[in-house]
Amino acid sequence: DVKVTQSSRYLVKRTGEKVFLECVQDMDHENMFWYRQDPGLGLRLIYFSYDVKMKEKGDIPEGYSVSREKKERFSLILESASTNQTSMYLCASSFPRQGSSYEQYFGPGTRLTVT
């Protein structure tokens, strides 16, 4: 079974703090993604990565950065947390093998509250 893990289920940070969210997958997947999910807005893509040290902006990258130094690990960084970044953060991975439909598998999520 695919396993995607995230470093924290719940996190409370103060405005202006630098926040690190970690995601690890154990299936040798090439692609990894970071989303945030807010009521009424659905899942919105922040950043994604197709390979080690490679990153692409998603739909809402402002205020975030990412790092992928190893294939299995994809980190989301909030440079200076703000209250409007309070949200559920979801990591996902997929494996673009031939014949794959690029289905994504999600981690359990991190509920971040910025006060």
Added chain:
Amino acid sequence: QKEVEQNSGPLSVPEGAIASLNCTYSDRGSQSFFWYRQYSGKSPELIMFIYSNGDKEDGRFTAQLNKASQYVSLLIRDSQPSDSATYLCALMNTGFQKLVFGTGTRLLVSP
């Protein structure tokens, strides 16, 4: 127009009935379509995907795709209270490996 549209619901069905969840999309180049189930406070889990016109069955679930009419649906037969969740429709656009998600339909199955 949103790329992926779903009725937010809630869709209420009695236990044992067929639940029908629908999704329409705007990009005719979309190639693959996915249904995810998300329980409250949990992350989405993949139910099934479909990329050819017609029906695809997996247990109590059937996905239906009609590319000409640009809709995809999910039927849940013999609905159970444990099926109560939000169902997310997603698609993959041509040439990309990203998924675009709808905002989900909330399903309530009453005993």
